[in-house]
Amino acid sequence: MNRTTVSLIAGVAALAAVTGFASMSEPDTSGTDTAKAAAQLPVERTSLLCPAPSTSDLAETAYTSFTPVAEGTGDDGAAELTAAGEESADGKTDADKGDKKDDGKDGKEKAVLTPKEPGKPVTGEASGAESPALVGTAEGRFAPGWTVQQTTEIAAGSGRGLLGTNCTAPDTEFWFPGASTAKERTDYAHLTNPDDSAAVADIELYGKDGALKSTVGEGIQIPPHSSEAVLLSTLVDEPQTNLTVHVTVRSGRVAAAVQAIDDKLGGDWLGPSTDPAGSLVLPGIPKDATSVRLVAFAPGDADADLKVRLASPNGPITPAGNETLHIKAGMTAAIDLGDVTRGEAGSLMLTPTGRPTPVVAALKVTRGKGDKQETAFIPATGPVDTRATAADNRSKGSTLSLVAPGRAAKVKVTASAGSGGGTAASKTYTIKGGTTQNVELPVPGGLKGTYALTVEPQSGGPVYAARMLEEASGGVPMFTVQTLPDDRGTVDVPDAAQDLSVLQK
Numbered sequence: 208m209n210r211t212t213v214s215l216i217a218g219v220a221a222l223a224a225v226t227g228f229a230s231m232s233e234p235d236t237s238g239t240d241t242a243k244a245a246a247q248l249p250v251e252r253t254s255l256l257c258p259a260p261s262t263s264d265l266a267e268t269a270y271t272s273f274t275p276v277a278e279g280t281g282d283d284g285a286a287e288l289t290a291a292g293e294e295s296a297d298g299k300t301d302a303d304k305g306d307k308k309d310d311g312k313d314g315k316e317k318a319v320l321t322p323k324e325p326g327k328p329v330t331g332e333a334s335g336a337e338s339p340a341l342v343g344t345a346e347g348r349f350a351p352g353w354t355v356q357q358t359t360e361i362a363a364g365s366g367r368g369l370l371g372t373n374c375t376a377p378d379t380e381f382w383f384p385g386a387s388t389a390k391e392r393t394d395y396a397h398l399t400n401p402d403d404s405a406a407v408a409d410i411e412l413y414g415k416d417g418a419l420k421s422t423v424g425e426g427i428q429i430p431p432h433s434s435e436a437v438l439l440s441t442l443v444d445e446p447q448t449n450l451t452v453h454v455t456v457r458s459g460r461v462a463a464a465v466q467a468i469d470d471k472l473g474g475d476w477l478g479p480s481t482d483p484a485g486s487l488v489l490p491g492i493p494k495d496a497t498s499v500r501l502v503a504f505a506p507g508d509a510d511a512d513l514k515v516r517l518a519s520p521n522g523p524i525t526p527a528g529n530e531t532l533h534i535k536a537g538m539t540a541a542i543d544l545g546d547v548t549r550g551e552a553g554s555l556m557l558t559p560t561g562r563p564t565p566v567v568a569a570l571k572v573t574r575g576k577g578d579k580q581e582t583a584f585i586p587a588t589g590p591v592d593t594r595a596t597a598a599d600n601r602s603k604g605s606t607l608s609l610v611a612p613g614r615a616a617k618v619k620v621t622a623s624a625g626s627g628g629g630t631a632a633s634k635t636y637t638i639k640g641g642t643t644q645n646v647e648l649p650v651p652g653g654l655k656g657t658y659a660l661t662v663e664p665q666s667g668g669p670v671y672a673a674r675m676l677e678e679a680s681g682g683v684p685m686f687t688v689q690t691l692p693d694d695r696g697t698v699d700v701p702d703a704a705q706d707l708s709v710l711q712k
Contacts, residue, residue, distance in 0.1 A: 247697040249280050249351035256462035257288065257341040257374035258397035258476075259434055260333065260359045263366055268333040268359040270341070271599035273623065273659035274325040277351040277696060284347020287318040288331070288355065288374075291340040291399060292432040322349055328598060328626040328659050340399045340434035343374065352696035354659070356599040358687070361474075362680060365393070368473030368581050369678055370466070371599075371687030377401050377460040381479040383452035384539065385502040385569035385584055386412075386465050388440040393468040394477075395436045396452060398461045400429040406459030412442055413451040413504055417537050419443050429461055436466075449541040451504035451567070472573060473581040475687050480586040483507070485563025487587035489570050490554040491608035491673025491688050492517075492547070494645065497580070498573035499544040501555065503566050505534040511564035517547055518554045518610050523641045531560060552645040554610040554671065557587075574684045581685050583675075588690035590669040595691035597660045597674035600648075606675040607660055608645050611638040614668030620660060622649040627656030640668060662691060 260268040270288060319341055320331030325348055345353040355374040361367050377400075386394050400406040410424035421442045429435050439452065454463045468474035481487070483506050492499060505511040511534040517524045526547050534540040547553065557568060569586040597607070600622070609618055621633040632649040651658050664670045672691040677684060 246700050248700050249277050250696060250698050251347060251350055253345045253350040253353045254376055254401050255343040255353060255355050255374040256377060256399040256401055257343070257355060257357045258372065258399060258464045258466065259340045259436065260338050260357060261361060261366060261370070262336045263361050263364055264336050265364060266335060266338070266359050266361050268338055268357060269599065270320055270331040271328050271356045271626070271657055272320050272322050273328045273354050273596060273598040274322060274345065274349045275352045275594060275596060275661050276326040280348035280351060282348065284345070284349045286343065286345035286349035286353060287321045288341045288343040289318050291342050291434050325349060326631070327624050328657055330626050330657060340397070341374070342399070342401045342432060352594055352596055352694040354596040354598050354694065356597070356689070358599050358676065360678070360685070365470070366468040366474040368475065368683070369676060369685035369687045370475050371676055371689055372464055372476035372478060373689050375462045375464070377462050379456040379460055381454040381463040382483070382504070382567040383465045383477055383479055383569070384504045384567050385477050385571050386439060386450040386452045386467065387448055388443055388450060389446050389448045391470045394439045395466045396439060396454065397434060397436050397464050397466060398427065398429050398454070399434040400431060400459060400461050402459055403431050404459060405430050406461050407457040408461055409455050409457065410437060410442060411453040412439065413453065413537065413539050414447040415449065415539055419447065449502050449539050451539045467584065469582060471578065471580070473683070473685065475583040477569065477584040478586050478690065480567035480569055481589045481692065483565030483567050485559050485565060487557040487566065487568050488554060488610060488612050488671045489568060489585050489587050490610045490643065490671040490690060491585060491675060492553045492555065492570065492572060493574055493675055493686065494548050494550055494552050496548050496572050496574055497546055497576060499547050500541055500571040501532065501544060501568060502539060502541045502571065503532060503534050503568040504539045505536050505564055505566050507565055508536050509564045510534060510536050511566045512560040513557045513566065514560050516556045518556055518612060518641055518643045519551050520642055520644060523556065534566060552608055552643045554608065554643040556612050572688070574686060579682045579684070581683055583686055583688045585673065585688050586690060588671060589692040590671050591662050591664055591691060592693040593663070594696060595662045595672055595694050597689060597691055599676070600658050600660055600674070602654060604677045605648065606645050607648055608643055608673045608675070609636065609638050609662070610643040610671045611640050611668050612671065613640055615640045616667035616670045617665040618670055619663045619665055620646065620649060622651045623659040623661065625651055625654040625656040625658045629654040629658070635665065638670065
Protein backbone atom coordinates (compact mmCIF):
# COMPACT_ATOMS: atom_id res chain seq x y z
CA MET A 208 0.00 0.00 0.00
CA ASN A 209 1.36 3.43 -0.92
CA ARG A 210 2.02 6.28 1.49
CA THR A 211 -0.90 8.33 0.16
CA THR A 212 -3.38 5.76 1.44
CA VAL A 213 -1.67 5.56 4.84
CA SER A 214 -1.68 9.36 5.18
CA LEU A 215 -5.34 9.53 4.26
CA ILE A 216 -6.30 7.05 6.97
CA ALA A 217 -4.28 8.93 9.58
CA GLY A 218 -5.84 12.21 8.45
CA VAL A 219 -9.37 10.86 8.80
CA ALA A 220 -8.63 9.63 12.31
CA ALA A 221 -7.17 12.99 13.31
CA LEU A 222 -10.13 14.85 11.82
CA ALA A 223 -12.57 12.71 13.82
CA ALA A 224 -10.78 13.56 17.06
CA VAL A 225 -10.62 17.28 16.33
CA THR A 226 -14.20 17.78 15.19
CA GLY A 227 -15.77 15.52 17.79
CA PHE A 228 -17.70 13.42 15.30
CA ALA A 229 -18.51 10.16 17.11
CA SER A 230 -18.87 6.91 15.20
CA MET A 231 -21.38 4.38 16.45
CA SER A 232 -20.11 0.82 16.79
CA GLU A 233 -22.21 -1.39 14.51
CA PRO A 234 -21.86 -5.03 13.46
CA ASP A 235 -19.42 -5.51 10.58
CA THR A 236 -21.03 -7.68 7.92
CA SER A 237 -17.59 -8.74 6.66
CA GLY A 238 -17.00 -10.62 9.89
CA THR A 239 -14.27 -8.27 11.15
CA ASP A 240 -14.84 -6.79 14.61
CA THR A 241 -13.90 -3.17 13.92
CA ALA A 242 -15.18 -2.01 17.33
CA LYS A 243 -12.27 -3.77 19.05
CA ALA A 244 -9.84 -1.98 16.76
CA ALA A 245 -11.14 1.48 17.69
CA ALA A 246 -9.69 3.53 20.51
CA GLN A 247 -11.87 5.96 22.44
CA LEU A 248 -10.18 9.35 22.59
CA PRO A 249 -11.46 12.62 24.07
CA VAL A 250 -12.79 15.11 21.54
CA GLU A 251 -10.52 18.11 21.01
CA ARG A 252 -13.04 20.79 20.03
CA THR A 253 -16.69 21.40 20.93
CA SER A 254 -19.15 24.14 19.96
CA LEU A 255 -22.21 25.10 22.01
CA LEU A 256 -24.84 27.76 21.24
CA CYS A 257 -27.25 29.44 23.66
CA PRO A 258 -30.44 31.17 22.38
CA ALA A 259 -31.33 34.73 23.34
CA PRO A 260 -32.89 34.17 26.79
CA SER A 261 -35.91 36.51 26.91
CA THR A 262 -37.66 39.61 25.65
CA SER A 263 -38.73 40.58 29.19
CA ASP A 264 -37.11 43.52 30.97
CA LEU A 265 -37.55 41.53 34.21
CA ALA A 266 -35.47 38.58 33.02
CA GLU A 267 -32.45 37.56 35.08
CA THR A 268 -30.31 34.93 33.36
CA ALA A 269 -27.53 32.77 34.80
CA TYR A 270 -25.04 30.83 32.67
CA THR A 271 -23.12 27.92 34.15
CA SER A 272 -20.27 26.15 32.36
CA PHE A 273 -18.76 22.84 33.39
CA THR A 274 -16.31 20.34 31.92
CA PRO A 275 -15.77 17.01 33.71
CA VAL A 276 -12.19 15.96 34.37
CA ALA A 277 -11.21 13.51 31.61
CA GLU A 278 -8.14 11.35 31.04
CA GLY A 279 -5.88 11.77 28.04
CA THR A 280 -6.62 15.43 27.34
CA GLY A 281 -3.27 17.04 28.12
CA ASP A 282 -2.88 20.38 29.89
CA ASP A 283 -3.70 22.80 27.08
CA GLY A 284 -6.99 24.28 25.93
CA ALA A 285 -9.49 27.04 26.54
CA ALA A 286 -13.24 27.73 26.43
CA GLU A 287 -15.43 30.81 26.34
CA LEU A 288 -18.94 32.04 25.58
CA THR A 289 -19.35 35.34 23.74
CA ALA A 290 -22.32 37.26 22.36
CA ALA A 291 -23.43 36.40 18.83
CA GLY A 292 -22.88 39.33 16.43
CA GLU A 293 -25.39 40.94 14.12
CA GLU A 294 -24.56 41.31 10.47
CA SER A 295 -24.83 44.81 9.02
CA ALA A 296 -25.68 45.91 5.49
CA ASP A 297 -22.03 45.78 4.47
CA GLY A 298 -21.86 42.10 5.41
CA LYS A 299 -19.71 42.61 8.49
CA THR A 300 -20.65 41.64 12.02
CA ASP A 301 -20.35 44.04 14.91
CA ALA A 302 -17.36 42.03 16.07
CA ASP A 303 -15.71 42.53 12.67
CA LYS A 304 -16.13 46.30 13.04
CA GLY A 305 -15.12 46.42 16.70
CA ASP A 306 -18.49 47.95 17.67
CA LYS A 307 -19.38 45.50 20.41
CA LYS A 308 -18.54 45.71 24.08
CA ASP A 309 -14.77 45.53 24.14
CA ASP A 310 -12.42 43.95 26.63
CA GLY A 311 -9.63 46.29 25.51
CA LYS A 312 -7.62 43.60 23.78
CA ASP A 313 -7.57 43.57 19.97
CA GLY A 314 -11.22 44.69 19.77
CA LYS A 315 -12.50 41.26 20.79
CA GLU A 316 -15.87 40.75 22.42
CA LYS A 317 -15.62 40.32 26.17
CA ALA A 318 -16.57 36.75 27.10
CA VAL A 319 -19.73 36.20 29.16
CA LEU A 320 -17.83 33.45 30.95
CA THR A 321 -14.44 31.77 30.64
CA PRO A 322 -13.85 28.43 32.41
CA LYS A 323 -10.63 28.24 34.40
CA GLU A 324 -10.25 24.50 34.96
CA PRO A 325 -12.13 21.23 34.33
CA GLY A 326 -13.99 19.89 37.36
CA LYS A 327 -15.11 23.29 38.66
CA PRO A 328 -18.16 25.22 37.39
CA VAL A 329 -17.88 28.84 36.34
CA THR A 330 -20.84 31.23 36.15
CA GLY A 331 -21.91 34.36 34.29
CA GLU A 332 -24.99 36.57 34.32
CA ALA A 333 -27.15 38.69 32.03
CA SER A 334 -30.14 40.94 32.72
CA GLY A 335 -33.07 42.35 30.78
CA ALA A 336 -34.45 41.99 27.28
CA GLU A 337 -31.27 42.94 25.43
CA SER A 338 -29.33 39.81 26.34
CA PRO A 339 -28.11 38.23 23.07
CA ALA A 340 -27.65 34.66 21.93
CA LEU A 341 -24.23 33.24 22.77
CA VAL A 342 -21.66 31.35 20.72
CA GLY A 343 -19.20 29.14 22.57
CA THR A 344 -16.15 27.05 21.74
CA ALA A 345 -14.10 24.73 23.94
CA GLU A 346 -10.77 23.21 22.96
CA GLY A 347 -8.29 20.76 24.42
CA ARG A 348 -8.95 19.71 28.01
CA PHE A 349 -12.11 21.83 28.19
CA ALA A 350 -13.84 20.14 25.23
CA PRO A 351 -14.79 16.58 26.37
CA GLY A 352 -18.24 16.72 27.92
CA TRP A 353 -18.43 20.53 27.97
CA THR A 354 -21.88 21.52 29.25
CA VAL A 355 -23.47 24.97 29.53
CA GLN A 356 -26.80 25.61 31.24
CA GLN A 357 -28.85 28.77 30.61
CA THR A 358 -31.39 29.47 33.37
CA THR A 359 -33.68 32.51 33.27
CA GLU A 360 -36.03 33.66 36.03
CA ILE A 361 -38.87 36.05 35.13
CA ALA A 362 -40.77 37.19 38.21
CA ALA A 363 -43.89 38.54 36.49
CA GLY A 364 -45.51 39.35 33.18
CA SER A 365 -45.34 37.44 29.93
CA GLY A 366 -43.27 34.29 30.25
CA ARG A 367 -43.30 34.41 34.04
CA GLY A 368 -41.43 31.43 35.42
CA LEU A 369 -38.15 29.54 35.39
CA LEU A 370 -36.88 28.92 31.85
CA GLY A 371 -33.96 26.56 31.41
CA THR A 372 -32.10 25.00 28.51
CA ASN A 373 -28.87 23.18 27.81
CA CYS A 374 -26.90 25.13 25.24
CA THR A 375 -26.60 22.79 22.26
CA ALA A 376 -24.24 21.86 19.47
CA PRO A 377 -25.04 22.98 15.90
CA ASP A 378 -26.71 20.48 13.57
CA THR A 379 -28.77 20.32 10.37
CA GLU A 380 -32.13 18.84 11.48
CA PHE A 381 -34.37 19.21 14.55
CA TRP A 382 -37.85 17.97 15.64
CA PHE A 383 -39.98 19.83 18.20
CA PRO A 384 -43.29 18.12 19.04
CA GLY A 385 -45.24 20.13 21.63
CA ALA A 386 -45.14 23.61 20.10
CA SER A 387 -48.33 25.65 19.64
CA THR A 388 -49.84 28.68 17.94
CA ALA A 389 -52.96 28.72 20.13
CA LYS A 390 -54.14 32.21 21.12
CA GLU A 391 -52.72 31.88 24.65
CA ARG A 392 -49.30 30.80 23.39
CA THR A 393 -46.39 32.80 21.94
CA ASP A 394 -43.85 30.36 20.57
CA TYR A 395 -40.60 31.36 18.85
CA ALA A 396 -38.15 29.13 17.00
CA HIS A 397 -34.64 30.38 17.76
CA LEU A 398 -31.98 29.60 15.14
CA THR A 399 -28.34 30.43 15.92
CA ASN A 400 -25.51 30.25 13.38
CA PRO A 401 -21.94 29.81 14.75
CA ASP A 402 -20.08 29.92 11.44
CA ASP A 403 -18.42 32.55 9.24
CA SER A 404 -20.92 32.14 6.40
CA ALA A 405 -24.70 32.54 6.35
CA ALA A 406 -26.94 29.54 7.03
CA VAL A 407 -30.27 28.88 5.30
CA ALA A 408 -33.01 26.95 7.09
CA ASP A 409 -36.62 25.85 6.53
CA ILE A 410 -39.32 25.56 9.21
CA GLU A 411 -42.16 23.10 8.55
CA LEU A 412 -45.21 22.79 10.82
CA TYR A 413 -47.41 19.71 11.25
CA GLY A 414 -50.78 19.72 13.02
CA LYS A 415 -53.46 17.12 13.70
CA ASP A 416 -54.40 17.02 10.01
CA GLY A 417 -50.88 17.00 8.60
CA ALA A 418 -48.56 19.59 7.07
CA LEU A 419 -49.60 23.23 7.29
CA LYS A 420 -49.03 25.13 4.08
CA SER A 421 -46.69 28.09 4.40
CA THR A 422 -44.01 29.66 2.25
CA VAL A 423 -42.94 32.12 4.94
CA GLY A 424 -40.95 29.41 6.70
CA GLU A 425 -38.85 28.61 3.64
CA GLY A 426 -35.32 29.87 3.04
CA ILE A 427 -34.82 31.66 6.36
CA GLN A 428 -31.39 33.32 6.33
CA ILE A 429 -29.31 33.37 9.51
CA PRO A 430 -26.29 35.68 9.13
CA PRO A 431 -22.84 34.59 10.35
CA HIS A 432 -22.38 34.50 14.12
CA SER A 433 -25.95 35.59 14.78
CA SER A 434 -29.40 34.39 15.80
CA GLU A 435 -32.92 34.71 14.37
CA ALA A 436 -36.16 34.28 16.35
CA VAL A 437 -39.15 33.27 14.21
CA LEU A 438 -42.66 33.72 15.66
CA LEU A 439 -44.46 30.48 14.75
CA SER A 440 -47.90 32.09 14.57
CA THR A 441 -46.70 34.15 11.58
CA LEU A 442 -46.21 30.95 9.60
CA VAL A 443 -49.85 29.74 9.73
CA ASP A 444 -53.31 31.20 9.10
CA GLU A 445 -55.27 29.40 11.83
CA PRO A 446 -54.28 28.71 15.47
CA GLN A 447 -53.09 25.17 16.19
CA THR A 448 -53.01 23.79 19.74
CA ASN A 449 -50.58 20.91 19.20
CA LEU A 450 -47.83 21.31 16.63
CA THR A 451 -44.68 19.56 15.55
CA VAL A 452 -41.95 21.88 14.29
CA HIS A 453 -39.39 20.49 11.85
CA VAL A 454 -36.25 22.57 11.24
CA THR A 455 -34.00 21.57 8.36
CA VAL A 456 -30.87 23.37 7.22
CA ARG A 457 -30.21 23.79 3.49
CA SER A 458 -26.73 25.24 3.91
CA GLY A 459 -24.50 25.64 6.91
CA ARG A 460 -25.59 24.51 10.35
CA VAL A 461 -27.50 25.99 13.28
CA ALA A 462 -28.56 25.29 16.84
CA ALA A 463 -32.34 25.34 17.28
CA ALA A 464 -34.68 25.66 20.25
CA VAL A 465 -38.32 26.67 20.73
CA GLN A 466 -39.30 29.16 23.42
CA ALA A 467 -42.90 28.55 24.49
CA ILE A 468 -44.69 31.31 26.42
CA ASP A 469 -48.21 30.86 27.82
CA ASP A 470 -50.28 33.86 28.95
CA LYS A 471 -51.38 32.10 32.15
CA LEU A 472 -49.12 29.08 32.58
CA GLY A 473 -45.68 30.70 32.38
CA GLY A 474 -43.14 29.43 29.91
CA ASP A 475 -40.05 27.38 29.22
CA TRP A 476 -37.76 26.13 26.48
CA LEU A 477 -38.81 23.16 24.38
CA GLY A 478 -35.69 21.27 23.37
CA PRO A 479 -35.48 19.01 20.32
CA SER A 480 -36.66 15.42 20.53
CA THR A 481 -34.11 12.71 19.90
CA ASP A 482 -33.98 11.37 16.33
CA PRO A 483 -37.12 9.49 15.16
CA ALA A 484 -37.17 5.97 16.63
CA GLY A 485 -39.56 3.08 17.17
CA SER A 486 -39.22 3.25 20.97
CA LEU A 487 -38.77 6.40 23.06
CA VAL A 488 -38.15 7.35 26.68
CA LEU A 489 -39.22 10.67 28.22
CA PRO A 490 -37.60 10.81 31.68
CA GLY A 491 -38.15 12.88 34.80
CA ILE A 492 -41.86 13.77 35.12
CA PRO A 493 -42.22 15.67 38.42
CA LYS A 494 -43.98 13.60 41.06
CA ASP A 495 -46.39 16.47 41.82
CA ALA A 496 -47.34 17.13 38.19
CA THR A 497 -51.01 18.13 37.99
CA SER A 498 -51.25 17.70 34.22
CA VAL A 499 -49.18 15.85 31.60
CA ARG A 500 -49.80 16.02 27.84
CA LEU A 501 -48.05 13.73 25.39
CA VAL A 502 -47.50 15.10 21.87
CA ALA A 503 -46.09 12.77 19.19
CA PHE A 504 -45.48 12.79 15.45
CA ALA A 505 -44.80 10.09 12.84
CA PRO A 506 -42.55 11.64 10.15
CA GLY A 507 -42.58 8.71 7.73
CA ASP A 508 -45.17 7.22 5.35
CA ALA A 509 -46.56 4.69 7.84
CA ASP A 510 -48.90 5.08 10.81
CA ALA A 511 -47.49 4.35 14.27
CA ASP A 512 -49.15 2.46 17.12
CA LEU A 513 -47.48 2.86 20.50
CA LYS A 514 -47.92 1.24 23.87
CA VAL A 515 -47.86 3.90 26.60
CA ARG A 516 -46.39 2.98 29.98
CA LEU A 517 -45.17 4.88 33.02
CA ALA A 518 -41.96 3.71 34.68
CA SER A 519 -42.80 4.29 38.36
CA PRO A 520 -40.56 3.59 41.38
CA ASN A 521 -42.20 0.16 41.66
CA GLY A 522 -42.29 -0.85 38.01
CA PRO A 523 -44.16 -0.19 34.75
CA ILE A 524 -47.77 1.06 34.93
CA THR A 525 -50.22 1.41 32.05
CA PRO A 526 -52.27 4.63 32.37
CA ALA A 527 -55.96 3.78 32.54
CA GLY A 528 -57.77 4.88 29.39
CA ASN A 529 -54.51 5.74 27.61
CA GLU A 530 -52.98 2.32 27.08
CA THR A 531 -52.06 3.01 23.44
CA LEU A 532 -51.59 5.93 21.06
CA HIS A 533 -52.30 5.82 17.32
CA ILE A 534 -50.39 8.36 15.20
CA LYS A 535 -51.30 8.82 11.54
CA ALA A 536 -48.38 9.27 9.16
CA GLY A 537 -47.36 12.91 8.82
CA MET A 538 -49.75 14.07 11.55
CA THR A 539 -49.40 15.23 15.14
CA ALA A 540 -51.28 13.32 17.85
CA ALA A 541 -51.77 14.29 21.49
CA ILE A 542 -53.30 12.72 24.61
CA ASP A 543 -53.82 14.21 28.07
CA LEU A 544 -52.56 11.90 30.82
CA GLY A 545 -53.70 14.05 33.75
CA ASP A 546 -51.84 13.59 37.04
CA VAL A 547 -50.35 10.34 35.77
CA THR A 548 -47.51 10.17 38.33
CA ARG A 549 -49.88 10.41 41.33
CA GLY A 550 -47.25 11.69 43.74
CA GLU A 551 -44.39 9.41 42.67
CA ALA A 552 -41.39 9.74 40.39
CA GLY A 553 -42.14 8.72 36.81
CA SER A 554 -40.92 8.54 33.22
CA LEU A 555 -42.90 7.74 30.09
CA MET A 556 -41.92 4.76 27.92
CA LEU A 557 -43.29 4.46 24.38
CA THR A 558 -42.88 1.12 22.58
CA PRO A 559 -44.43 -0.20 19.33
CA THR A 560 -47.41 -2.51 19.60
CA GLY A 561 -46.40 -4.15 16.31
CA ARG A 562 -43.88 -3.30 13.63
CA PRO A 563 -41.72 -0.37 14.81
CA THR A 564 -42.40 2.97 13.12
CA PRO A 565 -40.08 5.94 13.81
CA VAL A 566 -41.69 8.71 15.87
CA VAL A 567 -40.69 11.82 17.82
CA ALA A 568 -42.38 12.95 21.05
CA ALA A 569 -42.40 15.41 23.94
CA LEU A 570 -44.34 16.07 27.13
CA LYS A 571 -45.91 19.31 28.29
CA VAL A 572 -45.91 19.17 32.10
CA THR A 573 -47.86 21.44 34.47
CA ARG A 574 -47.39 21.94 38.21
CA GLY A 575 -49.62 23.94 40.55
CA LYS A 576 -53.30 24.91 40.40
CA GLY A 577 -55.48 27.85 39.43
CA ASP A 578 -53.51 31.02 38.73
CA LYS A 579 -50.44 29.51 40.39
CA GLN A 580 -49.51 27.12 37.58
CA GLU A 581 -46.25 26.73 35.72
CA THR A 582 -45.28 24.58 32.71
CA ALA A 583 -42.17 22.87 31.37
CA PHE A 584 -41.36 20.42 28.57
CA ILE A 585 -39.67 17.03 28.44
CA PRO A 586 -38.62 15.86 24.95
CA ALA A 587 -37.78 12.23 24.21
CA THR A 588 -34.06 11.75 24.73
CA GLY A 589 -31.27 9.26 24.19
CA PRO A 590 -29.62 7.08 26.84
CA VAL A 591 -26.51 8.01 28.78
CA ASP A 592 -23.79 5.93 27.14
CA THR A 593 -20.55 6.98 28.83
CA ARG A 594 -21.40 10.20 30.69
CA ALA A 595 -23.88 13.08 30.91
CA THR A 596 -23.82 16.29 32.93
CA ALA A 597 -26.36 18.74 34.36
CA ALA A 598 -24.88 22.11 35.31
CA ASP A 599 -26.36 24.85 37.55
CA ASN A 600 -27.52 22.84 40.55
CA ARG A 601 -28.16 24.74 43.74
CA SER A 602 -28.09 23.73 47.43
CA LYS A 603 -31.87 23.38 47.19
CA GLY A 604 -34.31 22.70 44.37
CA SER A 605 -32.47 20.10 42.23
CA THR A 606 -33.99 16.68 41.51
CA LEU A 607 -32.22 13.99 39.47
CA SER A 608 -34.37 11.27 37.88
CA LEU A 609 -32.83 8.03 36.62
CA VAL A 610 -34.80 5.44 34.65
CA ALA A 611 -33.82 1.95 33.49
CA PRO A 612 -36.51 0.97 30.97
CA GLY A 613 -35.11 -2.53 30.43
CA ARG A 614 -32.60 -4.34 32.62
CA ALA A 615 -31.47 -3.06 36.00
CA ALA A 616 -28.54 -0.65 35.90
CA LYS A 617 -25.80 0.51 38.23
CA VAL A 618 -25.10 4.25 37.99
CA LYS A 619 -22.47 6.54 39.51
CA VAL A 620 -23.46 10.15 40.19
CA THR A 621 -20.84 12.77 41.03
CA ALA A 622 -21.54 16.22 42.46
CA SER A 623 -18.71 18.53 41.47
CA ALA A 624 -17.00 21.16 43.53
CA GLY A 625 -19.01 24.36 43.79
CA SER A 626 -18.40 27.41 41.59
CA GLY A 627 -17.35 29.29 44.74
CA GLY A 628 -15.62 26.44 46.54
CA GLY A 629 -16.10 22.98 48.01
CA THR A 630 -15.09 19.39 47.28
CA ALA A 631 -16.68 16.82 44.95
CA ALA A 632 -18.72 13.87 46.24
CA SER A 633 -20.03 10.69 44.58
CA LYS A 634 -22.69 8.03 45.13
CA THR A 635 -23.56 4.84 43.28
CA TYR A 636 -27.15 3.69 42.77
CA THR A 637 -28.84 0.56 41.47
CA ILE A 638 -31.94 1.31 39.39
CA LYS A 639 -34.28 -1.67 39.03
CA GLY A 640 -35.46 -2.53 35.54
CA GLY A 641 -38.65 -0.76 34.44
CA THR A 642 -38.44 1.85 37.22
CA THR A 643 -37.72 5.54 37.74
CA GLN A 644 -35.90 6.72 40.84
CA ASN A 645 -35.52 10.29 42.10
CA VAL A 646 -32.18 9.67 43.79
CA GLU A 647 -30.84 11.32 46.92
CA LEU A 648 -28.10 13.53 45.58
CA PRO A 649 -24.51 13.45 46.82
CA VAL A 650 -23.66 16.72 48.57
CA PRO A 651 -20.40 18.55 47.76
CA GLY A 652 -18.40 19.18 50.91
CA GLY A 653 -18.34 22.86 51.93
CA LEU A 654 -20.47 23.85 48.92
CA LYS A 655 -20.33 27.48 47.81
CA GLY A 656 -22.19 28.55 44.67
CA THR A 657 -23.61 26.15 42.10
CA TYR A 658 -22.41 22.66 41.22
CA ALA A 659 -22.68 20.12 38.40
CA LEU A 660 -24.06 16.57 38.47
CA THR A 661 -22.32 13.98 36.30
CA VAL A 662 -24.06 10.67 35.53
CA GLU A 663 -21.95 7.64 34.53
CA PRO A 664 -23.51 4.17 33.96
CA GLN A 665 -21.36 1.42 35.45
CA SER A 666 -23.12 -1.79 34.39
CA GLY A 667 -26.48 -3.25 33.36
CA GLY A 668 -29.03 -1.96 30.88
CA PRO A 669 -29.53 1.47 29.31
CA VAL A 670 -30.05 4.46 31.61
CA TYR A 671 -31.95 7.68 30.83
CA ALA A 672 -31.74 10.79 32.98
CA ALA A 673 -33.32 14.20 33.58
CA ARG A 674 -32.74 17.00 36.08
CA MET A 675 -35.46 19.32 37.42
CA LEU A 676 -34.71 22.76 38.88
CA GLU A 677 -37.43 24.38 40.96
CA GLU A 678 -37.86 27.65 42.79
CA ALA A 679 -41.09 28.90 44.34
CA SER A 680 -41.93 32.58 43.79
CA GLY A 681 -45.15 34.21 44.96
CA GLY A 682 -46.76 30.82 45.42
CA VAL A 683 -45.96 29.76 41.83
CA PRO A 684 -44.04 26.44 41.65
CA MET A 685 -41.58 27.62 39.00
CA PHE A 686 -39.53 24.81 37.47
CA THR A 687 -37.66 23.60 34.40
CA VAL A 688 -36.55 20.13 33.29
CA GLN A 689 -33.45 19.25 31.25
CA THR A 690 -32.93 15.79 29.80
CA LEU A 691 -29.40 14.39 29.94
CA PRO A 692 -28.38 12.55 26.78
CA ASP A 693 -24.81 11.31 26.45
CA ASP A 694 -22.34 14.20 26.22
CA ARG A 695 -20.41 12.59 23.31
CA GLY A 696 -17.16 13.60 24.97
CA THR A 697 -15.21 10.79 23.32
CA VAL A 698 -14.78 9.66 19.73
CA ASP A 699 -13.99 6.22 18.31
CA VAL A 700 -10.75 6.42 16.31
CA PRO A 701 -9.96 3.17 14.42
CA ASP A 702 -6.50 1.72 14.77
CA ALA A 703 -4.61 2.48 11.56
CA ALA A 704 -2.89 -0.92 11.44
CA GLN A 705 -6.21 -2.72 11.72
CA ASP A 706 -7.69 -0.51 8.98
CA LEU A 707 -4.79 -1.38 6.68
CA SER A 708 -5.30 -5.09 7.26
CA VAL A 709 -8.97 -4.76 6.38
CA LEU A 710 -8.18 -2.89 3.16
CA GLN A 711 -5.65 -5.54 2.14
CA LYS A 712 -8.24 -8.37 2.24
